[in-house]
Amino acid sequence: MIRTLFKRWRRDYALSSLILLFLLVGWEMVVRMEWIPSFILPPPTSIGKALIDDRKLLWGQHLPATLLEVLAGFSLSVVLGSLLGIGMHMSRRLEKAMYPFIITSQTIPLIALSPVFIFWFGYSLAGKVAVVFLTAFFPIVVGSFDGLRKGADGYSELLLTMGASRWQLLKKIQIPMALPSFFSGLKLSIVYSVIGATIGEWLGGSKGLGYFSRRMAGNLQSDDMFAAVFLLSAMGLVLFIILSLIEKILLRKRGSSRYDSYPK
């Protein structure tokens, strides 16, 4: 069992792990040989050391703060985004009214708008959640709306001939059919959420990994800065993996290979 797992791991990840290892060793060497000063590019070992030395600050204080912002903003986006997606699917008028705004909202450069958000909602949690919401909302609306719209006319017609109401169609066919597309939106959105939270913290405040990395960069403590960046991307990755697992569990019953070949 463990042997086959290892074999599979080796087949899937051996090459990329090797490249990573080479990069890390090369990186370490470049700094150790003093080709690049360590305050510009700290070696991986000192980043690792910073992760351990400043664990109270990094893991105990700033990571939970950022995680809270990410989760709060993401949850808000999921609830409101899927509600709007369903609403736009059920009402053509709502779709016509809202779709242009949702598209336009995405063309606004987020960084340019964020100071206004901080101005409106303050340096507290609310301001950051608002920025996270702005980044995370769009993929969820589009994911749920597109998924519902694509939701297989053939199946809907079949249910209609059984006498199903619109809500029954939504519940029994369209929502289950939309789940893959919805999850694509969720996975994009959770990664965006981490970025949104970081931007929010850059703009001001006194907590969070984004705030910490910026302060450390100002102090030329680049090992701490890199440690914070490492934690941010690790957070994004872990959240992404969690969502992928939930998706897998929810959709595991549907013979995955035939997954994309539903008749429309």
Place this chain on the structure above:
Amino acid sequence: MHLMQTRISGPFISFGNGWVLFVLKEVRIIKMISLQALSYSVGTGHQTSVFSDLSLSISQGEFVCIVGPSGCGKSTLFKIIAGLLEPSKGEVMLKAQASSTHTRLGNIAYMPQQDLLLPWRTVIDNCLLPWEVNQVRSKAEAITGIREMLEQFGLAGIEQAYPHELSGGMKQRVAFLRTVVTGAELLLLDEPFGALDTLTKREMHKWLIELWKGLNQTVLMITHDLEEALLLSDRIYLMSSHSATTPLQEFKVDLPRPRHHTMNYQPRFLELREDLEQKIHDTHSF
């Protein structure tokens, strides 16, 4: 509800020919469905006619096939009968009463070309779908009914399987079962065996002929397979493309019932087949 009928009608048929004839005679008085001068056109100004002035009628308990070239509007006709589409002109009478799409939806069972089994539901959960929508009896009753039918359909033992685990023929049987358990008296089958290979199809014919003796439902079925049409149906309607003057031509299949799947080697069958092909050849300029 129809399960009860099945159980009652079963013995009637097994009593012998006298009883069968008696039952059929009594039942055939009722017109299940009749279409009166039905037209359907598409486009913004309804300028493209799919078919026009189409009339047919089917009595209760009949098995009727519709045969026609691709694109002549057979599937559209089915969608109109099922209540999914509104005809441009004409009337669909259900049991001699004028009906709207609203009254037909939920009262006529429709089996589309693909099996359309929900991939995330087991066989039994797929078959429970009609019950979930109309909930006319208790869930326990519905499940017992479906289990009995699974047995009857030769599907015992797969009720917990997922559609992707089944063969094409099995999926089609499950889809058919789901159509039957809607309880509707009229079944519309749109090329139910069209996607199957010849051997599986023969197997399905044999199966359906056997099964048909016990069911008490009226069937209207689209097919491209003349042999299938002759083997299964009481009458065949030949549907021609919209340019023709007569959109539907009737063809009676006077093969005796109960039928058997090897009947296609009998002289009368071959004769009928030749007639039918001749008729199709006369109506269409290939």
